[in-house]
Amino acid sequence: MRASLQCMPHDHHDHDDPHALLPPEPALRVKALETLLTRKGLIDPAALDEIIDTYENKIGPKNGAQVVARAWSDPEFRGALLEDATKVVADLGYFGRQGEHVVAVENTEDQHNMVVCTLCSCYPWPLLGIPPGWYKSDAYRARAVRAPREVLAEFGVTLPADTRIRVWDSTAEVRYLVIPMRPDGTEGWSVDDLAQLVTRDSMIGTGLARQP
Amino acid sequence: MTRVHDMGGRFGDGPVVPEPEDEVFHEAWHARALAVTLAAGALGQWNLDMSRHARECLAPKDYSRFSYYEKWMAGLADLLVARGVVTRAELAGEDPAPSPLADRKLAAGQVAAALAKGGPADRDAGPAPAFAPGDRLVTRLPARNAFVPGGHTRLPSYAAGQVGTILRCHGNHVLPDANAHGLGEQPEPLYSVVFDAADLWGAPERAGDEVTLDLWQSYLRPA
Known part of the structure; x- marks a missing residue:
């Protein structure tokens, strides 16, 4: 466990927050994260489709x-x-x-x-x-x-x-x-x-x- | 003191606006935000309590202006950097390096099983219950994390220092105050505790109304 989690790393000037590095428009922010994680091999867009289908059509x-x-x-x-x-x-x-x-x-x-x-x-x-x-x-x-x-x-x-x-x-x-x-x-x-x-x-x- | 997310009882928020039952996601990106968050969580680099705390740690002005899924995105971005899964430079648009965690990627074929499995929070370990249904208890005052200043807790401010009555014991559950900060699960007895609305609010809408909360044993002492 990294020491930073003892106290989350967010309590500083907001321009330092990692999330502020993402595009300002919400849809683009999501797209940027999805693209980055996909390119790093960490998420599979097909798995995302499956998750969305589950909550749109199967569970309610x-x-x-x-x-x-x-x-x-x-x-x-x-x-x-x-x-x-x-x-x-x-x-x-x-x-x-x-x-x-x-x-x-x-x-x-x-x-x-x-x-x-x-x-x-x-x-x-x-x-x-x-x-x-x-x-x-x-x-x-x-x-x-x-x-x-x-x-x-x-x-x-x-x-x-x-x-x-x-x-x-x-x-x-x-x-x-x-x-x-x-x-x-x-x-x-x-x-x-x-x-x-x-x-x-x-x-x-x-x-x-x-x-x- | 707790944080901006701790809004139970607050004045000034205006009406609640009902919506039809068939509207699951209002925007396509909402669905995408949910799915990215769940898929990233499946990498196992943080637990649910850490992800809640990451959203709570947003600056109050961000928390207030962000919509629900924007909070999720911001919390996720901050967690990804805090846990070393991505770098600030990558978040800012630099060409990403391959990740050593790629073999943990949630595949489409694993989604149904992963969602169905969930993550139960009850544990066999932990102390025996010190309280029983009917016992009168007083909650911690102020509402705060006893391990980490400004840390995660599930005792809302409006119920801090209040006298309530145990309704039921749920067995031992993971203690979020510890688990959110990498201090282990430290399971404790969890209770439903009922409070008189008149005690919480001074002037309740109607005498006899009640509010119940699920509270861990270390939040409580005999009244």
Whole structure:
């Protein structure tokens, strides 16, 4: 381990920061890094395409929606999920980067759960995919912990006056999945039909499940 | 004191703007930035805590004006130089020299397995939990890295010096405060700790609202 990492080498005049050597335009900055690392033999552009394809097309909120719909349909599954979500979702094939430790938290009439990462943008990638822009915004990171009801109003959500909010600030490698309340009038629905009602935002706690 | 990234509870940021679920990347370069960062990480020259800290070490004025993926790019460029993977001259456009790390390059065929494997942070090693659910604890004040001045920590300022209650223990997890600085993993019991919003903010939106955080044992002492 190089001594420089004892204290990261950035606390000096900003014109000395290595990143300032890159082109000013963001797209060109990325291109410059990709080109440099490719020329040094350190990254393979085809691997980059594969990573992008994974998060654009293979991993997304449909995964989490399946988990929620099953929890709504199957009390035994729900119980196991609330007990040890990491194991239950891994058994469904939802495991990996940014989803190594998962806890499911269930919304009820008494308690609404909402998830944020105030320090960066931690998010359960294998279940929900890449976090939306607003989740990574300063506004959400700053305000979700202090003013969750104001933030919910910006999503068009108003909770009953007697519902308590518990905000989960993801400060470690544990990722939180909100189980929204099941909409009325969906008795007897199949898991796949129920999953259509489960939005990404409802699994972060900034939305509710769709009404049928 | 912590750093510019530690913004929980801050005033003045304006509204949150919702967006449709099918928008994964707003710009092609966002996707590229994500992929370059993950592929470079696969070289194994730093850990997740170091990469978080590299972004946190951006000058506040850079951190504030950079968009999310610009922070990633800047953090990556700084890490690549700090770890000796590339030189400043190469970053500035000089012809690059071949790297001795090239045999670690992530191949396209390895991507699915690498992403699926992830990097679990739980460890068997480490002390037994000193606290149990229901225990009342007070968090470190001020929020700071106890090993390195200005170093990485996952205790946000808004929760420093606050009394909370243990909800659950997650077992032993790698301690970011050590791991971000090459001081080893030093795993410790990690707890979900719940705080009364009235304690954190003075005037909460509604009495009874709560905020929970995941906090390591060394951040906590009995209340």
